[in-house]
Amino acid sequence: MFPVPLKVSDSSFFPVGFQTxxxxxxxxxxxxxxxxxxxxxxxxxxxxxxxxxxxxxxxxLSTGISEVDAITGGIPRGSLTEICGPASCGKTxxxxxxxxxxxxxxxxxxxxxxxDSLDPASGESAGIDFSKLLWIRCGQRxxxxxxxxxxxxxxxxxxxxxxxxxxxxxxxxxxKTTDLILHSGGFGLVALDLAGIPEKFVRRIPLASWFxxxxxxxxxxxxxLVVSEFPCAQTCAALVMKLGxxxxxxxxxxSGKPSHAQILEGMQVEVEVVxxxxxxxxxxxxxxxxxxxxxxxx
Numbered sequence: 092m093f094p095v096p097l098k099v100s101d102s103s104f105f106p107v108g109f110q111t112x113x114x115x116x117x118x119x120x121x122x123x124x125x126x127x128x129x130x131x132x133x134x135x136x137x138x139x140x141x142x143x144x145x146x147x148x149x150x151x152l153s154t155g156i157s158e159v160d161a162i163t164g165g166i167p168r169g170s171l172t173e174i175c176g177p178a179s180c181g182k183t184x185x186x187x188x189x190x191x192x193x194x195x196x197x198x199x200x201x202x203x204x205x206x207d208s209l210d211p212a213s214g215e216s217a218g219i220d221f222s223k224l225l226w227i228r229c230g231q232r233x234x235x236x237x238x239x240x241x242x243x244x245x246x247x248x249x250x251x252x253x254x255x256x257x258x259x260x261x262x263x264x265x266x267k268t269t270d271l272i273l274h275s276g277g278f279g280l281v282a283l284d285l286a287g288i289p290e291k292f293v294r295r296i297p298l299a300s301w302f303x304x305x306x307x308x309x310x311x312x313x314x315x316l317v318v319s320e321f322p323c324a325q326t327c328a329a330l331v332m333k334l335g336x337x338x339x340x341x342x343x344x345x346s347g348k349p350s351h352a353q354i355l356e357g358m359q360v361e362v363e364v365v366x367x368x369x370x371x372x373x374x375x376x377x378x379x380x381x382x383x384x385x386x387x388x389x
Contacts, residue, residue, distance in 0.1 A: 283318065332362055
């Protein structure tokens, strides 16, 4: 059975009152067809993209910093959020404040510490409840094939030290453990701290891994937060914030010390929203400035 070709000359194909005589120009025919479509009842509920309503915002997790929450609303649940910026720009301050705010709400959190750089004293001073935090320290020593085979290997082996400091090994542990954590579920916040890992290694993380992580938290109550020195999650991130420290730093002169001695008490941090897909509206650049407190001095 062969399909029957449609005859353009058939009058039933065109709207009522539309003449297919050759005197009508192609422009008139097009205008008549568009007019008929516009008056069609079956298309009356169709809206153009410019008139679509703003999509509902997802449930948000507070960062614990009012200035950041004012421009972003917090960390969205069921999405991937990225915080990037150069060294000493305040990324760790935002990360620690976000974890502290989540643990105060009695939520269980996970921190994937790729460089094993979290200071417990600083975290405790910031208000982190470590009984609600699963702290995974990556980059631990890995036994060589000789040790796995039963051959004794010295703990001070240069091979083991090299493996412990390998950024590739750290990222491998981060990706594997994050995949297990996200698919297990039950966590309010899962944070990946990739600061300190060289860019050439982080750039090698496949985009498929970020898509897998994003799909794992979608439609869940888990907020996925990635902290790095540069954007790496690409289009998988629903919210991207870029941090930078302002020239002004707050310090004081300690009593009984030389006049040139200064103690850093805090610094001004500038936050910029680079990308946000939380609402269906044109992207807008928003910035906020807050002061981060030094938790350890002296």
